[in-house]
Amino acid sequence: MAKTKFKQRQNPFKSDAWKRFRKNKLALVGSAVIIIMVLAAIFAPILSQNDPYISLRDGTKILKNMSPVDSHTILGTDSLGRDEFSRLVYAARVSMSVGLVAVGISTIIGIVLGAISGYFGGVADMVIMRCVDVVNCFPVMFLIIIIATILKPSIYNIMIIMGLCNWTGTARLVRGEILRVREMEYVHAAVSLGASDFRIIFSHVIPNVMAPIIVEATMQMARAILTEASLSYLGVGVQLPTASWGNMLIEANNLATLTGRPWQWVPAGACIFLAVLSINFIGDGLRDALDAKQKK
């Protein structure tokens, strides 16, 4: 049964879901923006004229605070004379991969714990749900900040910490969905055929609750990029000199930069905003397309 159903899905561009997704103009625009950003991130070395970590010099003089009107660079240079545009595209790599890995980790944790909680119920359910309550009491920012400060911030630590702190939403969602499908006939059929719990959960139940999980993961990706940017801005995320969109805005703490050199902070802020907005649009489109009815 599952096999034939899978075959029908092989061309995603002919499916109903794609037809519904296509109708959502905002989601299409969002997808286009994200595709461009991902391509820019992948081809960062080709796109950037200058090394993002080297101060540009004219003879011995560092070309500091150069405005975009100059011809050497596309978006000018920062206060250390580094090419802003190069830093921006390299930062896209960092910000997006941090978001992707963090959401990957939290989604896997959420699925496993939510599945255990929903499928087995009883003590396991109670313990896991109380854990969810506990983690939810901490403002996520506070929790991530204290762990990141203790563990010394680095890209990898940030990915792991964000993954470990953000699983509660997915866990709750998966639990609820599993409670819903657990009593369905195909699950009873699988049980009567003698399938193991593991097999029932991961090859019968999870595939059928994938739609809301995908939507939730997309929305989380948007939040993860925002969180990473905030952490890097506060100095506990991605550490300088590695560029991330968040830590590029640290320069704007200086009032002279804020007023006099907008090219040093507006593009990075705009990139965060555009990326997050686009992913949220995509998530919204996916929700309609996959018919994943969920609140919020």
Place this chain on the structure above:
Amino acid sequence: MGKYIRKRLIQAVPVIFGITILTFFIMQLAPGGPLTGMISPRTSSESLQRAREAMGLNDPIIVQYGKWLVQLIHGNFGFSTYNGQNVLDMILTRLPATLLLTVTAFVFSFVIGIPLGVYSATHKYSKADYGLTVFSFIGISVPSFFFGMGMIYIFALKLKWFPTSGFGSSSFKGTGMALFLHRLRYLVMPAVVMSLSNIATVTRFARSSMLETLSQDYIRTARAKGLSEKAVIYKHALKNSMIPVITIFGQSIPNLFGGAYITEKVFGWPGMGLLGVEAINNRDYQVLMGLTLFTAVLVLLGNLLADIMYSFVDPRIRY
């Protein structure tokens, strides 16, 4: 009702323990562990050894947790690893500023968000509804520090309507109403920045809740008996649709406190968030722990309050 509240209070007990256990284990990762920071730095070097023994730094971990918990219950949140001050005192001096900011942002979110959501729902699929939907997407997507910087750039530096940062001018001598009005100018921008994403969330939630209510049978009855649309919406639908919005009360508390780090840093607002930022720069784990624990308990209390309010407003809730 009493039974529900009692049950809800009992449920909160394991959560409180969970919060302390999680914090304790996070602090295990910090150099010195959770207990070292609780010894006053003013202890002389002779009595230091005794203090360390009294703290039981060599005890099994469960015993250490117990001792740590006892210290917490006695109000000992430890001493700053940076300047030796009592952490609880540091937090309490910063608390009023943060509360002023978060409460204002909280009020903004609901006072602005609910009418927008209701308007959006009653004008479903109109241009305004579409615009508000896009607005709420923008609201949850814009990084608060970027938004804050933009606000400072436009409203403080270009238009000079508001001061760029701070909590009030030190040369200001007025009291009472004058002081309040003086502070108000400093409060507006951070409160707007802090509440933006919350306004967006409340708008969307209020909209879907109102739409759900408008599809109920009793609304059809009200319309069928010839009531005006105004009476249907404001007399019958509004109150009922606002009940689920209370659940957002609880959820928005951790969001607002979490936003304090960023907003207070951007605007130099001397609250708990700024204290946290200073602690990050000084690697002051004890202060960060105190802040985390303190806000977690505040959030727990806020959630409890929201749930109890909910059970008052909607007597159908029974566990």
